[in-house]
Amino acid sequence: MPKVTDAVxxxxxxxxxxxxxxxxxxxxxxxxxxxxxxxxxxxxxxVDIDCCEAVSRPLSDALDEADPIQGSYTFxxxxxxxDRVLRRPAHFARCLGRQVDVKLYRPVDGRKEFTGALSGYExxxxxxxxxxxxxxxxxxxxxxxxx
Numbered sequence: 001m002p003k004v005t006d007a008v009x010x011x012x013x014x015x016x017x018x019x020x021x022x023x024x025x026x027x028x029x030x031x032x033x034x035x036x037x038x039x040x041x042x043x044x045x046x047v048d049i050d051c052c053e054a055v056s057r058p059l060s061d062a063l064d065e066a067d068p069i070q071g072s073y074t075f076x077x078x079x080x081x082x083d084r085v086l087r088r089p090a091h092f093a094r095c096l097g098r099q100v101d102v103k104l105y106r107p108v109d110g111r112k113e114f115t116g117a118l119s120g121y122e123x124x125x126x127x128x129x130x131x132x133x134x135x136x137x138x139x140x141x142x143x144x145x146x147x
Contacts, residue, residue, distance in 0.1 A: 004028045004037075007068040012039055012059050019054035021047060024080035025087060028069070035073035037063075040080040047079035086141045092121035099144035102128055104137050115144050 005026040016023045016039075024040040041047045041055060056077040063075065086092055086100065095118055102114045108131075116129035124135030 004069055007066070008037060008039070008063070011062045011066055011068070012055070015059050015062065016041060016055050019051055021051050021055065024084065024091075028073070035069075035071065036076065037069065037073045038076045038078065040078060040084070042080050042084075052077045052079070083142045083145045086118075086143070089121060092118065092126070092141075095143060096120070099146070100126075100128060101142045101144045102126060102133055103139045103141075104133065105139050106137065108133070108137070 005028050008028070009023060009026045012026065013023050019041075021041040021043040024042040027036070027038040027040070029036055029038075039055065039059065041051055043051060056075075059077065060075060063069070083101075084091075086095060098118055099115060100118045102116075104112045104114075106112070108114075114128055114131065114133075116131070118126070118128055118141075119130060120127035124138075126133045126135075126138055126141055
């Protein structure tokens, strides 16, 4: 049986592309005792409420028909955001050279957070400004937003 996120991504992809967007990620998580299914969109020039609606309605119908999730959940469709999380190899490849924030599980040189240019991604290891962070040490990588 495929993972929930993979099954939802397969259902979502043609709907998302039909709305002129690309599928950034699918997340199925439990928060405060409730399950949430989140579909994150990306689009050149930005994702607006009309994009989210164009995906949400038909995808909700497709989810109801395919019924890939047991039990109840809250369904959300949104932009991946400026500070989007990088999870997949394609995310890292697409964001090479951009500024990222790296959070670690344990300190390296007394620090658990680093910001710098994403210079590589090799088998789960993240390279930022030439510093290599191993996959098991990285809690999260996000695009850096300068205010």
